[in-house]
Amino acid sequence: MLFDTHVHMNARQFIEDRDEVIQRAFDTGVHYMVVVGFDHETIPLAIEIAEQYETIYAAVGWHPVDAIDMKDEDLSWIEELSKHPKVVAIGEMGLDYHWDKSPKDVQKEVFRKQIQLAKKVNMPIIIHNREATEDIIQILQEEDAQEVGGIMHCYNDSVNYVQECLDMNFYISLGGPVTFKNAPLPKEVAVQVPLDRLLIETDAPYLAPHPNRGKRNEPAYVKLVAEKIADLREMPLEELCEQTTKNALKLFKINK
Numbered sequence: 001m002l003f004d005t006h007v008h009m010n011a012r013q014f015i016e017d018r019d020e021v022i023q024r025a026f027d028t029g030v031h032y033m034v035v036v037g038f039d040h041e042t043i044p045l046a047i048e049i050a051e052q053y054e055t056i057y058a059a060v061g062w063h064p065v066d067a068i069d070m071k072d073e074d075l076s077w078i079e080e081l082s083k084h085p086k087v088v089a090i091g092e093m094g095l096d097y098h099w100d101k102s103p104k105d106v107q108k109e110v111f112r113k114q115i116q117l118a119k120k121v122n123m124p125i126i127i128h129n130r131e132a133t134e135d136i137i138q139i140l141q142e143e144d145a146q147e148v149g150g151i152m153h154c155y156n157d158s159v160n161y162v163q164e165c166l167d168m169n170f171y172i173s174l175g176g177p178v179t180f181k182n183a184p185l186p187k188e189v190a191v192q193v194p195l196d197r198l199l200i201e202t203d204a205p206y207l208a209p210h211p212n213r214g215k216r217n218e219p220a221y222v223k224l225v226a227e228k229i230a231d232l233r234e235m236p237l238e239e240l241c242e243q244t245t246k247n248a249l250k251l252f253k254i255n256k
Ligand SMILES: [Zn+2]
Pocket: 092, 127, 128, 129, 153
């Protein structure tokens, strides 16, 4: 039984065949998933999908790339929606220094406000990080995010930062890049992270794992991520699936 902790089934890439893709995931053993919403369009749809399936949950937050567009009423709206019974986390939020649509100081401000919100509603945080690891760790520390903890989604940096994340009650989630031939960092992380702090995800429709790299990703492929990590850790696949699912259920406070 697998848990894909980060999917965008609410993306336009799935408009035509969403139910088929979800069914394919269930048939592959992906029993649980969290659909992540990050703006006006994707948040309501994430919740709608979670309402349709018993074992699908939603996360609500504001993406750092669009930080410049977030208004105070958007934050109140997210707070209101966080009370929905199928919403299990706040995010994705964080910093993205790859795109420059939103200036860094605006991104940081919006990030801090969402951490404060997550603490107020007592929910874990899902972190999106692109080329901003040190600033993210500093802000999480300053805002005392360890009170709620959360996920470093699609972790893609050096193993040197892992301990600081673990110390703040964060889980490390690995996705498609761990299967890429030219990606040594996530492979090293896959081996080093304690098993009880490891999660798996697809980030579908993005970042499809090998051998589907470059194509549309889908939650069924989280199995390829799990197989690769089990292989790297030299452990039975069933044990890895069981433990990562257990970790996710615990973090999201889902009672089976
Ligand atoms: Zn992301």
